Amino acid sequence: MEQTHWHLIIVITIALSQNSSNVEGRAHFHKEHKGPSVYALSSQDPVSQSPAYSPVQSDTNEPGNSSSDCIFDVTSFGAIGDGSADDTAAFRAAWKAACDIESGVLLAPSNYIFMITSTIFSGPCKPGLVFQVDGVLMPPNGPDCWPKSDSNREWLVFYRLDQMTFTGTGTIEGNGEQWWELPCKPHRLIHFFMSSDLVVSGLRIQNSPQFHMKFDSCTGVLIEKLFISSPKLSPNTDGIHIEGTKHVGIYNSVIGNGDDCISIGPGCSNVDIDGVTCGPSHGISIGSLGVHNSQACVSNITVRNTMVKDSDNGVRIKTWQGGTGSVSGISFENIEMNNVRNCIIIDQYYCLTKACRNQTSAVYLTDVSYRNIKGTYDVHSPPIHFACSDTVPCTNITMSEVELLPHEGELVDDPFCWNSYGIQETLTIPPIDCLQDGEPDSLAEVSTYGC
Structure with a gap:
């Protein structure tokens, strides 16, 4: 049995990478707990980006610009981004392209609303992969619009990935309202499964049908500066759930929802939670x-x-x-x-x-x-x-x-x-x-x- 550490240090080892697209290389990360208090954050203020990663600018993917060689803008793969067209194929194609090169960036740019159906983004991928959402990303609007061929238990699944960052200045909108009154257990919004050395930062995640974010059988997770929100009476809408996951840091985030802000399941160890504002919640x-x-x-x-x-x-x-x-x-x-x-x-x-x-x-x-x-x-x-x-x-x-x-x-x-x-x-x-x-x-x- 490991001994208790009053000041638990979360060490996440992330490969160094540097490219000409102005995406900062991610290095060995040692979290210091000396930054501003979470009480400076509020629902009126955007949650700032993680210092571990600087996102690309949404307008950098210009034709003929060599600095964009590692940036795969989903609109270049056919995404419409009008909130109603199905952009799933474009996201899958952009993912494949970004996955195949080191420090690849899948970019969902600002000023668009992308709708995609249930998708598994699987690895292994080359090190340094970034999934960056600066616009709005959402599933189909309720059970009547959900494709009959898709599982209603999952929406976005990230599977068998190493050294990946999920970040951006945008919003993950869960469209959960029509699911909450159903007797069945609807899908989780974002699910990381059997992955390691992950960074999740800066996003607004809201109105999930069930858990907003789940980490299952993962090792080495840094979660920082998120804003998670759903109504107080929305059922089973845990903010962050971890299970079978070790070496986790959850920092400087604001979570209000209809269930636990953070829930820790069996098989978890070495979890450090610091600077979280929680509520209303369980x-x-x-x-x-x-x-x-x-x-x-x-x-x-x-x-x-x-x-x-x-x-x-x-x-x-x-x-x-x-x-x-x-x-x-x-x-x-x-x-x-x-x-x-x-x-x-x-x-x-x-x-x-x-x-x-x-x-x-x-x-x-x-x-x-x-x-x-x-x-x-x-x-x-x-x-x-x-x-x-x-x-x-x-x-x-x-x-x-x-x-x-x-x-x-x-x-x-x-x-x-x-x-x-x-x-x-x-x-x-x-x-x-x-x-x-x-x-x-x-x-x-x-x-x-x-x-």
């Missing part, structure tokens, strides 16, 4: 984990310098009864809450129906710290809730400088704890007398749940 969640008696292993997750506002949850860990594995090395630090229900919550009885029964096994939670968590909570629920398994206690919970006051109404001074053990380094507001000191007698037994 907060930042680890889980759910252990569904259908599965094993879940999550370790070394840091969330810091973050604001959660107008949300159903703040920072949450949620597991199903009957699972196995462990969650360890979790740090929540320097987090501001503003009108949040369940500001701090561990729920090991997570269930989507009323039919879930208690089981004897559970995902083991240990080494979870909450430091400098301050702000206001919605008094409909206690601000601190530790509901740990009957048979597998939560251990080594640390509380320090936790001060939560009611947003409106009277103080709720009765946090909930069940089978949870830890220490209070400072007095907590409201007091959390239910957290048990030391370690449980059964600690030796729960060690078998580790990953």
